[in-house]
Amino acid sequence: MEIQSSTIQVSPNDIISRAIGFFESSQYIDLIKLAKSYGVDVYARSENDFNASIEFSIDPEHFSIYVNPDHAETRRRFSIAHELAHYILHSDEVKKNLLVDRDNIHSLSPEKEAEANELAAKILMPEELVHKYIENNDLDGNRILSENSVRKIASFFTVSLMVAILRLKGIGYELPYIAFS
Ligand SMILES: [Zn+2]
Incomplete structure (x- = not known):
């Protein structure tokens, strides 16, 4: 129908x-x-x-x-x-x-x-691409990302640092405090 x-x-x-x-x-x-x-x-x-x-x-x-x-x-x-x-x-x-x-x-x-x-x-930043990028680049320390890794991810996906931080937290990664302005 x-x-x-x-x-x-x-x-x-x-x-x-x-x-x-x-x-x-x-x-x-x-x-x-x-x-x-x-x-x-x-x-x-x-x-x-x-x-x-x-x-x-x-x-x-x-x-x-x-x-x-x-x-x-x-x-x-x-x-x-x-x-x-x-x-x-x-x-x-x-x-x-x-x-x-x-x-x-x-x-x-x-x-x-x-x-x-x-x-x-x-x-x-589709979740499966984010996981793949993190895995391929060995950025993941037990789902904890360093500030440097977060910056790399933001630049790879061509998003602002703020968007990357919110998205990565949303997916379930742990992030250090990162100052951005
Ligand atoms: Zn709108």
């Missing part, structure tokens, strides 16, 4: 496996190609105080992500992954609002923004 639905039904696991697929073919998770694989285009928008947004256009129906090209690569990557997470998790709200971004006027509820942050970190 076929269930008719106009909403996009993509599971978070689907995007994580696609991210792993990109990584396996090129040793890099290309977020623009990842977005494109869902038919979502990523554009640069260079404006003061602009971070990133996901926007929906009605005719023809299309989702686009905008990101500030003036920001550092790690920040841009997190922003694209965050907006892509909204596409996966909250496409109905994006369709309704036409525009979702992180400023006060256009953001979703704090819970939904937190969900998007969590999925973004999983897209950028």
